Amino acid sequence: MTTDFTEIARDVIAGVGLLQKAAPETMKAFGALSTAATASKAIDTKTKELMALAIGIAVHCDGCVAYHTKMAHQHGASREEVAETAALAVYMGGGPAAVYGADALRAYDQFAGPKP
Numbered sequence: 001m002t003t004d005f006t007e008i009a010r011d012v013i014a015g016v017g018l019l020q021k022a023a024p025e026t027m028k029a030f031g032a033l034s035t036a037a038t039a040s041k042a043i044d045t046k047t048k049e050l051m052a053l054a055i056g057i058a059v060h061c062d063g064c065v066a067y068h069t070k071m072a073h074q075h076g077a078s079r080e081e082v083a084e085t086a087a088l089a090v091y092m093g094g095g096p097a098a099v100y101g102a103d104a105l106r107a108y109d110q111f112a113g114p115k116p
Contacts, residue, residue: 003062003103003106003107004110005065005066005069005070005103005106005107005110005111006066006070006110006111008062008063008065008066008067008107009063009066009067009069009070009107011063012063012066012067013067015063038052044075045075046072046075046076046077046081049068049071049072049075049077050068050072050077050081050082050085051085052064052068052071053065053068053069053072053082053085053086053089053104054085054086054088054089054092055089056068056100057085057086057089057090057093057097057100057101057103057104058089058092058093058097058100059093060093060096060097060099060100061100062100062103065100065103065104065107066107069082069104069107069108069111070107070111072085072108073108073111073112074111077108079105079108079109079112082104082105082108083105085104086100086101086102086104086105087101089101089104
């Protein structure tokens with residue numbers, strides 16, 4: 001299975017932009033919710049992105065897997081942390097989550113770029 005997770009993440013961001021134009025008040029509120037929910041307080045932002053990734057895997061959301069893997073990578077998550085997150089999601093989500101967990105690792109590898 002070949003999937004361009006960079007493109008999926010861009011599509012998620014573009015889709016949010018479309019919704020911002022079509023439903024600005026709703027998306028303003030959603031943006032405020034996102035900012036509040038991911039802010040680093042008792043739990044750091046990297047861990048929150050890994051939590052969001054686990055949920056995305058468990059609910060089988062391609063855009064969630066791509067976007068939250070990208071954000072976890074940007075906040076310093078390692079491949080091993082993504083793998084443990086995927087393993088927890090598989091535990092909670094069963095067989096279908098295994099497919100999405102593997103996609104999270106593929107997405108991480110794409111965002112991390114080629115190895116030197």
